[in-house]
Amino acid sequence: MTSNSRKNPLQPPQLAGLEKCPSGISGLDQITGGGLPRGRTTLVCGGSGSGKTLLGMEFLVKGATKFGEAGVFMCFEENAEELAQNVASLGFDVNGLITSKQLVIDYVxxxxxxxxETGEYDLEGLFIRLGLAIDSIGAKRVVLDTIETLFAALANAGILRAELRRLFRWLKDKGVTAIVTGERGEGTFTRHGLEEYVSDCVLLLDQRVVENIATRRLRIVKYRGSAHGTNEYPFLLDEQGFTVVPLTAIGLQYAVSTDFISTGVAKLDAMLGGHGYYRGGSLLLSGTAGSGKTSLAAHFLDAACRRGERCLFFAFEESPDQIMRNMRSIGLDLRQWLDKGLLRFHASRPSTFGLEMHLTAIHRATEQFQAQVVVFDPISSFESAGSFPEARAMLMRLVDFLKSRQITSLFTSLTSGGNPSEQSEVGISSLIDTWLLLRNLEQSGERTRLLYILKACGMAHSNQVREFILTDHGVDLLEVYVGPGGILTGSAKAEQDRLDSAANLIRRRDAERKRLVIEHKQKALEAKIAELKAEFELERREMEETIAETESSAQSLIAGRIEAGQRREGTTAAPDKIRKGGRK
Amino acid sequence: MTKTEKPIVPKGKAAAGGEFEWELRLYVAGQTSRSIAALNNLNQLCETHLKGRYRIEVVDLLVNPQLSREDQILAVPTLVRKLPEPIRKIIGDLSNTERVLVGLQLRPGK
Incomplete structure (x- = not known):
C-alpha cells in the first residue's frame, strides 16, 4: 500500500483491481464503485457549509464502527469539543469512539x-503530530479539515506548498486512506489549488439555492483508475448523517412483474381487467380538488395492508392525523395498520426542501422501511418546489427508482379546475402505467364524481365512465346514464331512470292498445269475410238450383219433342227413354 | 507538565534556580542543520539583547512528539516566548534577526 502500487489508469477498473476503502456513507460507495481509493488521499472540496467536515467525520465514524478501522481527525478550524457537538446532531457518538480509542480528534x-516568520522552516511538527496520532490508535483513516487554513497562517507559500506535497506523499507512504478538505475557490476546485497535489480522487460538494430552496449535490470530479458515476448526485445531511442518492445512475433495465394487486375497490378491479394493477407498476390518480383522490389512494393502502404489505404514505399537503380522520369518515381505519407497523406516514411540505432532497428523503425512507407500496399525495405540489422540467425529471427518477425495486407506487395529482385534466400531467403521463382520471361533474344543481381509466398499459380495461361515490363504508362505483342528453349522474340519473320507466310504461301501453286494435280489425275483417262467404254460399245455392231447374226443363222439352216425333213417325225407337223421360 | 529536555545545552544560560524575566523555548525536530542554525542564532541574539535575563529550553519533538500537540507546534524550528506574556511564536531558523526582535517584541513592528 505504498505509492508504487499505483495501477495503470488505462486498464479497466475491474481488472486493475484498485483497492477501495468503503466509506460506509450511504450511496457514496455505490457511485464510487466501492469506496475511496485505499491508501490514497481524496480531496473533498466545496463551499462553506457544503458538508465537507461532516463527510470527513462520517468517513471516520463509519470506518470505526462498521469496518473496524480507527481514524484521526485533524481539524484546523473547530476545536474537538465544537466538532463533537456539531456532529452529535448527526447521531455520531464521537466521544464514545475517542474513549474506546477508535478515533482521535486533534485540533491544530x-x-x-x-x-x-524569521527564515527557513518546515512543517515537521505537523508531521510528527499526525504521525503520533496515527500510531497511537493504529489509524487507517485520516481526515485533514481543512488544511488550507495553513495558507492563511503562514506567509511563505513556497515552503507551504513544498510541505503539502511532502505531506500527501507521506500519507500515502503511511498507507492511510485520507480525506483532505478544501474550500471552493473562484474557478478552481480549491482556493489554494490543493487539487494540484491530490490527484487520485476529487469529490466536489455543492449547495445551490434555487427559489429559496437549497439542494446539496455531490459530484466525483476525478477518480483515477476507477469507473465512477459522473453525474451530480443529490445528498442529504440530517440526523442520520450523510446520504448520497445514486438515483441518476438507475438504468431502465428492471424486471417487471406480471402479478396483479387489488385496488381495494372490487368494481375498479373489474374495470381494470378484473385483477387490479400490476405489482411494481405506477399508478396516477389525477383530478380536481375534492374528486376523491386521497380516498381512492387510502383504499389502495388499506387493501395492501390487509395483504400484509408494508406501505409508506408520503403526504405533502395533509398531516397524518388529518388523513386518518378523513378516511375514517368513509369507513377506512388506517390507524390499525399504523399501529401494526405496516403503514408509515412521511409528511413534509414540498417547499421544505428542494426536489433532490425530497427524492433523497423518499429514497431513504423507502429503503429503510422496505416498503412494498408507496403513495404520494399529491405530486402536483412538487411543482411548487421547483420548475416544471425539474419536477418532471425528479418524478422520472422517482418512478425509475420505485420500478427498479418493484415497489408499487400510487401518485395523486391535483389538476386545476380550468385546465383540461389531460394536459397538466402531460409531463409524467408517459412514465405512468395506469392512469385513472377523476372528474367532477356539475349537473342539475349537484356535483358528482366520475372516474374513468385514461390509460392502463399492458392490461385489458374498461372504457366506460363510472360514477364514483364516497359512502360511509368506502368508495363505490356506479354505472352512469348515457343517453341522448349526454352523461347523467347522481339524482339526475335517478330522475332520468324514473322518467325512463314512465316513458317505458306509456310506450308499453301504447303498444298494447295497438295490438288490440289490430286484433279487433282482424276480427272485423274475418267477420266480414265470413259474412261475404255466407252470402256467396247463399247465392251460389240459388244459382245452382236455378241452373238445375233450367237444365231439367230443357231436357224434358227435348224429350217431349222426341216423343212427339216418334209418335208422328210411328217408330217405337227407345221406348224406355220415352217412358223414362216423357210424361206419364 | 513534566518535560524532559534534550540536553543541547544553550550557551548563554544564566545562574541556575530562580525565575527569569525571559523564558524561551525552542522546538526542533532532530539535530538538523536548520535547528542548529536556529539555536546558534538564538543564543547570539539573546546574548546581545537579553544578557542575564533569559533562559532557553530546547525541545526535540522527535524525542517528545506529544509536545507537538500539547504546545501546538506545526513548524520547526519554532521559538516560543513563554515569558513575558503573552505567548509569541516565531518560526524559522531565526536568520532574520530583525524579524526575531520584532517577534519577541524587543523592537516595535512595522
Whole structure:
C-alpha cells in the first residue's frame, strides 16, 4: 500500500483491481464503485457549509464502527469539543469512539497574530503530530479539515506548498486512506489549488439555492483508475448523517412483474381487467380538488395492508392525523395498520426542501422501511418546489427508482379546475402505467364524481365512465346514464331512470292498445269475410238450383219433342227413354 | 507538565534556580542543520539583547512528539516566548534577526 502500487489508469477498473476503502456513507460507495481509493488521499472540496467536515467525520465514524478501522481527525478550524457537538446532531457518538480509542480528534490551533516568520522552516511538527496520532490508535483513516487554513497562517507559500506535497506523499507512504478538505475557490476546485497535489480522487460538494430552496449535490470530479458515476448526485445531511442518492445512475433495465394487486375497490378491479394493477407498476390518480383522490389512494393502502404489505404514505399537503380522520369518515381505519407497523406516514411540505432532497428523503425512507407500496399525495405540489422540467425529471427518477425495486407506487395529482385534466400531467403521463382520471361533474344543481381509466398499459380495461361515490363504508362505483342528453349522474340519473320507466310504461301501453286494435280489425275483417262467404254460399245455392231447374226443363222439352216425333213417325225407337223421360 | 529536555545545552544560560524575566523555548525536530542554525542564532541574539535575563529550553519533538500537540507546534524550528506574556511564536531558523526582535517584541513592528 505504498505509492508504487499505483495501477495503470488505462486498464479497466475491474481488472486493475484498485483497492477501495468503503466509506460506509450511504450511496457514496455505490457511485464510487466501492469506496475511496485505499491508501490514497481524496480531496473533498466545496463551499462553506457544503458538508465537507461532516463527510470527513462520517468517513471516520463509519470506518470505526462498521469496518473496524480507527481514524484521526485533524481539524484546523473547530476545536474537538465544537466538532463533537456539531456532529452529535448527526447521531455520531464521537466521544464514545475517542474513549474506546477508535478515533482521535486533534485540533491544530493556528493564530496568525502570534506567529512571526524569521527564515527557513518546515512543517515537521505537523508531521510528527499526525504521525503520533496515527500510531497511537493504529489509524487507517485520516481526515485533514481543512488544511488550507495553513495558507492563511503562514506567509511563505513556497515552503507551504513544498510541505503539502511532502505531506500527501507521506500519507500515502503511511498507507492511510485520507480525506483532505478544501474550500471552493473562484474557478478552481480549491482556493489554494490543493487539487494540484491530490490527484487520485476529487469529490466536489455543492449547495445551490434555487427559489429559496437549497439542494446539496455531490459530484466525483476525478477518480483515477476507477469507473465512477459522473453525474451530480443529490445528498442529504440530517440526523442520520450523510446520504448520497445514486438515483441518476438507475438504468431502465428492471424486471417487471406480471402479478396483479387489488385496488381495494372490487368494481375498479373489474374495470381494470378484473385483477387490479400490476405489482411494481405506477399508478396516477389525477383530478380536481375534492374528486376523491386521497380516498381512492387510502383504499389502495388499506387493501395492501390487509395483504400484509408494508406501505409508506408520503403526504405533502395533509398531516397524518388529518388523513386518518378523513378516511375514517368513509369507513377506512388506517390507524390499525399504523399501529401494526405496516403503514408509515412521511409528511413534509414540498417547499421544505428542494426536489433532490425530497427524492433523497423518499429514497431513504423507502429503503429503510422496505416498503412494498408507496403513495404520494399529491405530486402536483412538487411543482411548487421547483420548475416544471425539474419536477418532471425528479418524478422520472422517482418512478425509475420505485420500478427498479418493484415497489408499487400510487401518485395523486391535483389538476386545476380550468385546465383540461389531460394536459397538466402531460409531463409524467408517459412514465405512468395506469392512469385513472377523476372528474367532477356539475349537473342539475349537484356535483358528482366520475372516474374513468385514461390509460392502463399492458392490461385489458374498461372504457366506460363510472360514477364514483364516497359512502360511509368506502368508495363505490356506479354505472352512469348515457343517453341522448349526454352523461347523467347522481339524482339526475335517478330522475332520468324514473322518467325512463314512465316513458317505458306509456310506450308499453301504447303498444298494447295497438295490438288490440289490430286484433279487433282482424276480427272485423274475418267477420266480414265470413259474412261475404255466407252470402256467396247463399247465392251460389240459388244459382245452382236455378241452373238445375233450367237444365231439367230443357231436357224434358227435348224429350217431349222426341216423343212427339216418334209418335208422328210411328217408330217405337227407345221406348224406355220415352217412358223414362216423357210424361206419364 | 513534566518535560524532559534534550540536553543541547544553550550557551548563554544564566545562574541556575530562580525565575527569569525571559523564558524561551525552542522546538526542533532532530539535530538538523536548520535547528542548529536556529539555536546558534538564538543564543547570539539573546546574548546581545537579553544578557542575564533569559533562559532557553530546547525541545526535540522527535524525542517528545506529544509536545507537538500539547504546545501546538506545526513548524520547526519554532521559538516560543513563554515569558513575558503573552505567548509569541516565531518560526524559522531565526536568520532574520530583525524579524526575531520584532517577534519577541524587543523592537516595535512595522
Amino acid at each position: 490551533r493556528i493564530e496568525r497574530s502570534e506567529i512571526e
